[in-house]
Amino acid sequence: MYNQDPQHGITLEKMLTDLVDHFGWEELARRIPIKCFSNDPSIKSSLTFLRRTPWARAQVEQLDARMRR
Template sequence: MAEQQKNNPLHGITLEKIVTDLQVHYGWSELGYMLRFECFINNPSIKSSLKFLRKTPWARKKVEDLFLSTFHK
């Protein structure tokens, strides 16, 4: 398993850390504008965002891609 993950830049980074880091960097309003997810627009919170992203793989992928393009250039 570790062999498969060695080239994964997200290995060991929790979804909570990804969302938290993006929120600190951009803020909720900018995240809502960039990604257009309700969980970032209406009463945003880390908890509600995690709940949505864990159930919605395509949205999680967008958030992970934004994290990588922001912090792993």
């Protein structure tokens, strides 16, 4: 059976990398105003924050889903 969820099997790291590639850090920080995106951003530090912060991770997942449509 085919899974219709466009995010199925996509890791948080892949989502974040794709968002940064698409929007850049500055626009990502504007769309999701969290410090790890605006203050010396990196994939590693952002992943650490997002894995500990469910509300921020949910926002990243929502933006990723909108981008993949």
